Amino acid sequence: MQKRPRTSSANTFTVTAKTILGLEEILAEEIRQQGGSDIEIIHRGVQFSSTQETLYACNYNCRTALRLLKPLWEFSARDDTELYRKCLKLPWDTLMGLDNTFAIDGAVFNSGITHSMYAALKTKDAIADSFRAKFGKRPSVDTDYPDMRFNVHINRNHCTISLDSSGSSLHLRGYKIAPGPAPLSEVLASGLIMLSGWDKKKTFVDPMCGSGTLLIEAAMIANDIPPGYYRNGFGFEKWKDFDAAIWKDVKERSKPAEEASSVRIVGGDMSSLAMRTTRKNISSAGLERSISLHPTSFEKLKRPPGDVHIVMNPPYGERVKSDDIIGLYQMIGDTLKQNYQNAEAWIIGGDLRAMKFIGLRPSKKIRIFNGPIECRFMKFELYEGSRKHKNSIEA
Ligand SMILES: C[S@@+](CC[C@H](N)C(=O)[O-])C[C@H]1O[C@@H](n2cnc3c(N)ncnc32)[C@H](O)[C@@H]1O
Numbered sequence: 253m254q255k256r257p258r259t260s261s262a263n264t265f266t267v268t269a270k271t272i273l274g275l276e277e278i279l280a281e282e283i284r285q286q287g288g289s290d291i292e293i294i295h296r297g298v299q300f301s302s303t304q305e306t307l308y309a310c311n312y313n314c315r316t317a318l319r320l321l322k323p324l325w326e327f328s329a330r331d332d333t334e335l336y337r338k339c340l341k342l343p344w345d346t347l348m349g350l351d352n353t354f355a356i357d358g359a360v361f362n363s364g365i366t367h368s369m370y371a372a373l374k375t376k377d378a379i380a381d382s383f384r385a386k387f388g389k390r391p392s393v394d395t396d397y398p399d400m401r402f403n404v405h406i407n408r409n410h411c412t413i414s415l416d417s418s419g420s421s422l423h424l425r426g427y428k429i430a431p432g433p434a435p436l437s438e439v440l441a442s443g444l445i446m447l448s449g450w451d452k453k454k455t456f457v458d459p460m461c462g463s464g465t466l467l468i469e470a471a472m473i474a475n476d477i478p479p480g481y482y483r484n485g486f487g488f489e490k491w492k493d494f495d496a497a498i499w500k501d502v503k504e505r506s507k508p509a510e511e512a513s514s515v516r517i518v519g520g521d522m523s524s525l526a527m528r529t530t531r532k533n534i535s536s537a538g539l540e541r542s543i544s545l546h547p548t549s550f551e552k553l554k555r556p557p558g559d560v561h562i563v564m565n566p567p568y569g570e571r572v573k574s575d576d577i578i579g580l581y582q583m584i585g586d587t588l589k590q591n592y593q594n595a596e597a598w599i600i601g602g603d604l605r606a607m608k609f610i611g612l613r614p615s616k617k618i619r620i621f622n623g624p625i626e627c628r629f630m631k632f633e634l635y636e637g638s639r640k641h642k643n644s645i646e647a
Pocket residue numbers: 431432434435436437459460461462463464465466520521522523526548549550551565566567568572580
């Protein structure tokens with residue numbers, strides 16, 4: 253994407269959208285569709301020019317955004333004393349009152365201030381002291397459900413203070429009432445489905461569905477349900493300049509499709525606990541009619557009729573223990589080869605050695621992170637006579 257000078261006027265301002273490493277391009281396209289301009293891809297994020305309306309729309313509609321930050325102030329701070337001194341002078345009371353609660357997220361890189369927590373603490377002290385000096389009282393901190401969430405980002409002593417327009421992270425969609433042992437982030441699940449190029453027509457299959465994240469995200473995509481549809485609220489709703497009319501309008505324009513999609517979404521898992529968990533989450537999202545579940549192992553799952561698009565997240569040792577991880581990946585390869593001819597299968601895994609034992613040649617490999625775990629998202633095109641390859645994958 254081309255880098256152009258970003259414009260700011262009375263109505264537009266810069267926004268930094270954060271995402272998972274590997275999903276930047278997808279997020280940039282989502283932001284463009286919501287009206288963002290001057291879009292620039294950065295490390296784990298996207299910067300763009302936004303209006304208030306675009307900011308609300310991105311929070312509500314971008315499936316791959318984790319947070320959308322509105323930068324307020326930038327200055328240099330070599331150490332915690334300078335950070336505190338400069339923060340003390342900022343006009344915090346133009347953004348919030350004594351009745352508001354607040355929280356600070358810190359992120360520090362290559363800086364004289366060594367800890368993110370410490371930067372957050374110093375900023376919190378400065379906010380409290382600036383209110384005390386002016387009003388004799390200070391607003392309270394609430395780290396869980398603050399009215400205002402600020403972000404302090406320091407890189408090479410350059411400090412940016414932003415307002416977090418999302419509030420809680422946008423992966424918290426609001427439908428997941430039962431998490432399961434190793435769930436994918438909703439943002440990652442959505443991003444993987446989009447990266448896989450699912451056409452919303454082929455039957456979507458996740459044969460190892462765990463808590464059902466891929467299935468639910470796929471059903472939301474198929475039915476045009478905005479990712480923010482089930483959420484309780486967003487940070488910007490507490491801002492002084494919050495415009496309820498614009499917000500109403502954004503939600504009105506982003507309504508789910510009136511007619512439910514006829515595409516089939518099929519999930520399976522050999523664990524009865526996983527099946528119960530998935531069922532709870534699907535029903536919390538009201539998507540029972542879109543998704544069918546099969547409590548069985550991948551080997552025994554009956555292939556659905558018609559064209560099939562598989563996206564799956566098998567266990568990979570670090571987060572889910574499997575007695576025989578090599579055998580599991582060999583079985584995945586064998587099952588794909590035998591039962592899924594002419595289908596497309598995408599597999600995300602963090603155990604690159606185990607993935608070699610799928611024994612099929614991937615036609616695409618995408619590097620992506622699942623939390624701190626570096627993974628590969630691999631595409632397998634299965635056609636009649638797909639042959640198993642020995643050691644065919646250099647991870
Ligand atoms: C990493 S978890 C999937 C997490 C899921 N993507 C989520 O967001 O919750 C892997 C799942 O594979 C299931 N599993 C392992 N071996 C299986 C097999 N042979 N057939 C079907 N499911 C299996 C496990 O029970 C577990 O729920």
